[in-house]
Amino acid sequence: MARAAIGLDQDTGRDHVVCDRLGKLADAVRSTLEKTEGVLTPHLDELDELIAERDQSIQAKAQPYVQLVLDHEVQESARTNARNWLGHALEKTTEPAIRQFLADSWQRVMEAACLVGGMSGTRWQECADTIVELNWSVQPKPTADERKRLIALIPSLLKRINTELDRLDISTEERTPFVNACFDLQTAAMRSRPGAPDFPAQAPAQAPLAPAASSPPFGEVRAPQAQILELDGKLVQYIGLPTETKSLWRTDSSAWKEGDWVSFLLPDGERLCGRICWQSSLSGTVLLFNSGWGYAVALAPSSLEQQLRDSRARIVSATSLFDEAASQALGQITKR
Template structure:
């Protein structure tokens, strides 16, 4: 066996040992819960026997209840043994290759009895319910196991500690305890989350133990740096390679086809057409390698390392960018590379061609990316997951560099400390990278730390504008409530014309204040609304002596409250005198009116009120009809999220770039700021919609740079 083979075997054994060590831990944690689980199951069986309307089910349930109560110790032993055996088996056969989907196996109905089919469906349903309940620790465990295997997070169907294993083991333990088939499906139906073992503490303990052994979730990098997870980077539109493109990638790395190698001025539109007959396995090329392949790799890697050092020493310019990787394939040591290795280099060459042709990237960023070509080739040859994992650290670094082009101030980029840090990162990769891919995780962490600190300072810088905007929104919402309070009263048609003007111009101001302080002073709003209602009532026709007497008795207190509120808003204009003069005239006219209004007069008044109410409703209906329906601009504003970057075109033709730093709770106000937060401004939703309609505001959606490059490089490759 070669040294590389021994190393791989040793590595696989070490990984398997880590997982095997988790089995007794899980079994012990299960054992500590068995008494409680057994009690819950027995209670549920007794309840079912008591409530079931089917005599046979009631009898079977009661007998099962008694069986658990009489044989609790044996049940504990059987459950612990079955779970230990099931977990040990799962870990022993566990590998990194794609597994058959468990759901497909469970739904296989060939040569099965009805009871077997029902058992599979019940097992699946119980497992899925537990997966939902334990989603958070399961996802973390999927990630940690993927980290152990040096690959992306595994699927829950591949997790040897998934809920399905526990449910199936408990069911098998019951079958062993009670051979009577009549109870088997009955008990399986009862294995619901409220009765079953509590898996969350078990999974959490496994996670903690793995992390204590130095295995940490790589998602800490990916979730914040890859897709819209970090507010200090441009918000990214959801993007992933579609299944056709993923299949193309697998074919490229199957070793069965070879990409056409192109000249230094490669045209991305002309990719070779290939046959569509072949497998998507990624490790087929191993059997085709020559006996002296290891020495060829060493020679080629030595040439790459030498080229990397030369590029690091060269002075870079912004004159012209082209991929250096096309030349790599012409090196003498590259002639004996496998098809897969040549495909890897060719695909990377096309990716870098796309990056250098991307007009959205500035020269500074292209210069930095260009210096990473050789290190990225070496990474991809060592770890082909670079092409398949969006959270691969080297891929994250390239994406961060691409997104940094949006953050950098184009006018002053030479003095921008972020650009200086990126330069340091690139230099470190060039000079230090050998074969330890963890170096990329380190430099990504450094870059992220800087951006997080910068983001925190920016958030502190906009704290005052945020407080101002919150106060303004609170008053704006209070006024909307106030306008509604007045509108529903005016719409009845019973409000006199001069009073309607007064309510809309002055009382709305009072109600706005009352609504704004209703949490601290709820009685203020009640008082303001009652005063308004009393005022409106006081001007309605009084058809009986009793109503007139009531008016006279209420007027003094009502007028006192009315003046107090008007003093609060400091309404001292001459219009106030005119208003009270008209009010006094109306009240006096009511007091001098005939004792009884004739039926005819009462009918005329009612008809006039109904007519005014109808006109009000028609006016409101007409206004609602002319309200602009949701257009594209409104949809764009509605889709905005904190962290997105926008370009604003000013009247002088200058384009300024700002980040959406804050959105008010009601989305009526938006605060934008530059990267450092020292230039901030607030804009209303309506004004922002108008900017979108006029084309003077545009959203910058930053898809992953490598995703875009891969899509473009593979788009003409036939499946």
């Protein structure tokens, strides 16, 4: 019965649907035990059915929150991949106009491409190849064959660039400075001389790359970073770390599994008890949900691992009633 009521607030009244059914079941068991040859099997089956119904209900109600976290992590992954691509792309050009264009516009193009098919997708590769050709197009062309190839390339190159900018609704006004600078650079390349003197004086745009994640000092645990995800009235407390890495403590046989009920702490110290309804196959993020919360909690696996190691969290669905009673009795004896 404790398993059936797990996760309910301590002040939950008897009129709660779960408490009501457990109360009636307890009355039925008591009545059966008063009989000489009372059989408890039907009551145990009813209890198992109640547990299964509650778990299935919570799992179903958690799905919108799962999708919210999944969408968030896919977006964040695409943003990170585009930012990393930009870092490498900036190393391959010194032209201020192109560097600014990559940071201001093409990084967004790469992020959108990653969302469509990932880094192995056709669109990502085509967008990356476009910049390779753009860089080549502004380099000096001392031979007639190179100039002929450039003349043939420019129309299709500009078309591909404009197509991707159109997809992101980047205005003509926003892209015009780059288009004009690009024309000047390619004209200079045709004349076998680097640089475009008419490009307006402007500091090279250095991409706002994320600072390299540094490891905390030995023995220091980095504080979880929390944010609120919201969509259509659904809220998720997303608690992760700035850079999630595979923990040395984690093994292939994880300490938890979907369906476990876990008692854990939020960053502000509030204790909650929720059911693990999903774990990301990519990031390992664990989504916990309880119908009584009105929201869900997404925890970085390293955060949950740390709490389990420190005994601030525990898997309560794996705790037997005997162990719970023994622990309480031991605690009372210790206080005497």
